[in-house]
Amino acid sequence: MNALPEDPEIDTDDVSSSAEQRFDSLYRTLRSRICLLDYAPGSRLSEVALAREFGVSRTPIRRVLGRLELEGLVEIRHGVGTLVTDINLAYLCDVYELRMELVSQIGLMSPQTPTGPLLQKVRETLERASGVAGAESPRRLFAQVNIEFFEALMEVVGNQALREVLVLLFYRSSRMWPYLMPQEMVAMEAELFCSEIRETLQLIENGQLVALGNLRRRHIAMALQRLKLMSAQGGAVA
Known part of the structure; x- marks a missing residue:
């Protein structure tokens, strides 16, 4: 039997690229939901329900969940x-350090x-933080x-290896803010955050990236101290 001719309309590279883009979109969506506490710690994620929601088979859902694990x-x-992992505050403080x-x-x-588009992203982030x-x-x-803000700074x-580790650690610990911060402290934290973004923007505009790294270290250290205080005071999602 003669082999069927290949379909000239199909580009396997395009098909593969499209599949990876769908996977990345699924992954980012589920990661975001976890980090924003749309999926609470300890809640169960159903492969069947997620596959139905996104209109895909269970295979890409299973692959995304494997990466998140x-x-x-x-x-x-x-x-x-x-299950969405519980928030272990002692461990996440270690992650912050x-x-x-x-x-x-x-x-x-x-x-x-730094590029013009990056500077624009940071300015837009500052505007959103102000609101x-x-x-x-x-x-x-x-x-x-x-x-x-974190994604823009990346x-x-x-250094690719450094970026990969920073991304992993950030998303592993990012739930601490919505989990610990009481509603009555949001306005104060937002004001501090705006000041942090302004300082960062100034250094980026001047190309002072060594100073930027040192500034980020100081901001993370201060944020950790405030998070520990919130934890000690019993701050949690209301």
Whole structure:
């Protein structure tokens, strides 16, 4: 039997690229939901329900959940299913301390020259942060803007291995803000965050990336102290 001719209309590279883009979109969506506490710690994620929601088979959902498990955001238990991991505050404080030490390297290890689009992203983040206190869901918006700010700063990190570790640690610990911060403290934290973004923007505009790394270390250290205080005072999602 003669082999069927290949369809000239199909580009396997395009098909593969499209599949990876869908996977990345699914992954980022589920990661965001976990980090914003849309999926509460301890909640069960159903492969069937997620596949139905996103209009895909269970295979890409299972693959995304496997990646999230490697990153410490979910736990897959045989006979139980996939559970969003609990928030272990002592461990996440350790994560923050490691972030402090690593972030100081961003201006030393092959930093990328800041671009116009990056500066614009940071300015837009500052504008969104300025509106946190008056937002309908201020704590959630604070957490969203925190993620946006982090993602923008990663554009100056030229060392791929450093960037991968920083991203992993950030998302592993980012739930601490919406989990611990009481509603009555959001306005104050938003004001501090705006000051942090302004300082950061000034250093980026001047190309002072070594100073940027040191500034980020100081900001993370101060944030950790405030989070510990919130924890001691019993701060949690209301």
